[in-house]
Amino acid sequence: MSKIIRIGTRDSELALWQATTVQQKIEALGFDATLIPIKSTGDQVLDKPLYELGITGIFTKTLDVALLKGQIDIAVHSMKDVPTQLPKGIVQTAVLERAVTSxxxxxxxxxxxxxxxxxxxxxxxxxxxxxxxxxxxxxxxxxxxxxxxxxxxxxxxxxxxxxxxxxxxxxxxxxxxxxxxxxDWMIPAPAQGAMLIVALEKDEFSKDVTQKLNHHNSEITTTIEREFLRTLEGGCTAPIGALATIKDESINFIGTVFSLDGKQKIDIKKNVPVQSAKGFGEQCAKDVLNKGGAKLMESIRNENSTLH
CATH class of the missing domain: 3.40.190.10 (Periplasmic binding protein-like II)
Structure with missing residues (x-):
């Protein structure tokens, strides 16, 4: 008898919808799965803006802990909420086909x-x-x-x-x-509209099952956007937008960073062939940093530290 995959999820209606979608897809592959709803810190602390809490992964940390403690086998996240650096021992196994990004x-x-x-x-x-x-x-x-x-x-x-x-x-x-x-003029958050599945690196069974749900093009575009974010050292403490799309074997990318008051803006538009996807997000971020983004990011960090 194959094991039942325990799916960790936040307990909001949207998070449960996402986890149920993953559960149905796993069951359609012939495996058993059950939902384990968990309340996250981000859902509990509602009297402060996210950027003032100063915690990366505020919506994902509780599920990370449950995963590392063996209470769940996989976690399902809105990908835009997930820090670009996953905790040690946890790996990305699938990005589901992306929905509308706007x-x-x-x-x-x-x-x-x-x-x-x-x-x-x-x-x-x-x-x-x-x-x-x-x-x-x-x-x-x-x-x-x-x-x-x-x-x-x-x-x-x-x-x-x-x-x-x-x-x-x-x-x-x-x-x-x-x-x-x-x-349509607003550049979305990196990986907006995408759902992510993570599992323990050592859990070969859960990894093998969920990898079957991966959507290749969605994985490519979200990887580029998150690479752009990570290189700029963003997270939720800086106004950073990024969107990569694939059309006719070409990747079109637009990325931006704004000052906190919205007055300053540095952006980039680039396209490369799909086979040049590796490192593309990082390169775009470096171009932004060289165009004045480094100075802007520094002033955002200084402004954030005075806010806290």
Missing amino acids: DILVHKGSEFLESEKPATIATGSLRRKAQWLHKYPHHKVVDLRGNVNSRLLKLIENDWSGAIFAHAGLERIKLLPKDAISL
């Missing part, structure tokens, strides 16, 4: 976008905040934390004009409003 604005009427009047937008992301202020410097951006459901509720309860979400997250749990506006 951000969207959920709003209470979009007229304010055409006006010069002040408006308030909510988001817990430094990347979204900086890009929004870059485009709408006369707006105010307030912090918004919690799972997707609670963030939507907070938007209803407050006098904000709108809030920014990942398109994929709302679509997955069928909460995407018909009038939501796609922010």
